[in-house]
Amino acid sequence: MEFTESPKKKCIRILQRxxxxxxxxxxxxxxxxxxxxxxxxxxxEEQDNLQKAISRSAMAAYARDGRYPESLEEILTEYNxxxxxxxxxxxxxxxxxxLLPSVSVIALRGGKGGSR
Numbered sequence: 799m800e801f802t803e804s805p806k807k808k809c810i811r812i813l814q815r816x817x818x819x820x821x822x823x824x825x826x827x828x829x830x831x832x833x834x835x836x837x838x839x840x841x842x843e844e845q846d847n848l849q850k851a852i853s854r855s856a857m858a859a860y861a862r863d864g865r866y867p868e869s870l871e872e873i874l875t876e877y878n879x880x881x882x883x884x885x886x887x888x889x890x891x892x893x894x895x896x897l898l899p900s901v902s903v904i905a906l907r908g909g910k911g912g913s914r
Contacts, residue, residue, distance in 0.1 A: 841885070841905055848881050849903040852888065855879060856899055865895035 803811075852870070855877040860866050867873050870890035874880070881888065889902040 845886060845903050845905050848879075848886060848888070849901055851877075851879055852890065852901045852903070853898075856901070860896075860898075866892055866897070866899050868892055868895075 852873055855873045856866050859873070859876065867876070869892070870888060873890070885906055887904045887906060889900070889904070891900040893899060
């Protein structure tokens, strides 16, 4: 008769008891990491798309009117562009009626949907 358990058997017995607890935790961890990565990519794509939309709208206005819009509000209302001001800061700097304006879109870190 064997009264003492070998270290190998004891380790296997402990792992068999912990596996049902550790497996869901591991799956949840992988899921959270995946969602976090997707969120960062989405924010970056939104930022890029907003900058392109504003630049294209300014160029379309130049093609139509022969001058670039003087303000960001003019572009936003004329071309029905909307964005979440809690997530992005848009800088539109006109450099003249016939020179392409500078457009910068900056993602805010603490806003809704932003990552820290």
